[in-house]
Amino acid sequence: MAEVINGKEIARSYRMKLKEQAERLKEQGILPKLTVILVGEDPASQSYVRGKEKAAKEIGIESELILMPNETSEEELLRTINRLNADASVHGILVQLPLPGQIDEKKVIFAISPAKDVDGFHPESIGKMMIGEKTFLPCTPNGIMHLIKEMGVSISGSHVVIVGRSQIVGKPVGMMFLNESATVTYCHSKTSDLAFFTRQADILVVAVGVPNLITADMVKEGVVVIDVGVNRVDGKLIGDVDFEGVKDVASMITPVPGGVGPMTITMLLHNTIEAAQ
Numbered sequence: 001m002a003e004v005i006n007g008k009e010i011a012r013s014y015r016m017k018l019k020e021q022a023e024r025l026k027e028q029g030i031l032p033k034l035t036v037i038l039v040g041e042d043p044a045s046q047s048y049v050r051g052k053e054k055a056a057k058e059i060g061i062e063s064e065l066i067l068m069p070n071e072t073s074e075e076e077l078l079r080t081i082n083r084l085n086a087d088a089s090v091h092g093i094l095v096q097l098p099l100p101g102q103i104d105e106k107k108v109i110f111a112i113s114p115a116k117d118v119d120g121f122h123p124e125s126i127g128k129m130m131i132g133e134k135t136f137l138p139c140t141p142n143g144i145m146h147l148i149k150e151m152g153v154s155i156s157g158s159h160v161v162i163v164g165r166s167q168i169v170g171k172p173v174g175m176m177f178l179n180e181s182a183t184v185t186y187c188h189s190k191t192s193d194l195a196f197f198t199r200q201a202d203i204l205v206v207a208v209g210v211p212n213l214i215t216a217d218m219v220k221e222g223v224v225v226i227d228v229g230v231n232r233v234d235g236k237l238i239g240d241v242d243f244e245g246v247k248d249v250a251s252m253i254t255p256v257p258g259g260v261g262p263m264t265i266t267m268l269l270h271n272t273i274e275a276a277q
């Protein structure tokens with residue numbers, strides 16, 4: 001029976017430290033500020049953005065939300081980003097993804113000043129992460145690393161299997177485990193015999209958005225399971241892992257909700273404080 005990793009609690013104690021850091025910045029006359037841009041009215045994005053705003057306020061980060069209509073042109077969005085790049089009172093800029101079809105996401109990510117790239121999506125940030133330089137790390141991968149370390153799981157020499165190769169989670173988290181001397185295997189939608197690979201994992205990270213993809217027969221006894229999936233099924237949030245089945249085989253497992261999610265926002269706050277510092 002696995003220990004359930006309490007992401008909510010680990011996030012709470014991390015945020016207390018961030019709150020103190022925000023207070024120290026304010027004593028020096030610096031008010032840390034995060035500006036979030038949301039284009040369009042996607043309900044999931046609206047809910048994520050509200051969560052980010054609330055968490056920022058709770059630890060003393062000023063948060064500004066710029067809402068732009070769904071028809072916003074790429075040029076208009078780039079102009080807004082350039083204005084924020086030049087605004088010294090803004091320390092972090094986050095453009096919520098996905099963006100409407102008329103806007104090239106890559107162009108937008110390239111336009112954000114690397115000094116304010118609290119998402120860690122800019123190629124300069126990703127390049128620095130690849131060569132192990134200090135930089136803004138992407139929030140979900142960094143949150144996963146923090147959870148693993150907080151639980152005392154040793155990374156060096158372990159076999160980490162990542163299911164999913166997204167730019168936001170899968171790809172960077174594999175790189176971060178590699179930087180910590182794990183052996184890393186990437187699996188994705190074209191992988192044949194997924195279970196062959198997942199059964200070899202000491203640490204299994206699943207980030208694909210397929211409810212209950214990973215079942216008990218696909219994992220090794222004692223595996224540490226990190227479920228990044230967020231799927232709404234019959235009005236309920238569930239992950240990519242069959243929690244009820246897998247928890248009897250794993251040694252540790254993150255729940256959905258209350259696992260990785262709270263850590264993602266916490267790492268965004270961490271990056272914003274760093275940007276202000």
Ligand code: GUN
Pocket residue numbers: 094095096097098119139140168
């Ligand atoms: N959409 C889903 N996750 C993220 C994220 O981490 N950052 C941004 N900007 N958009 C997202």
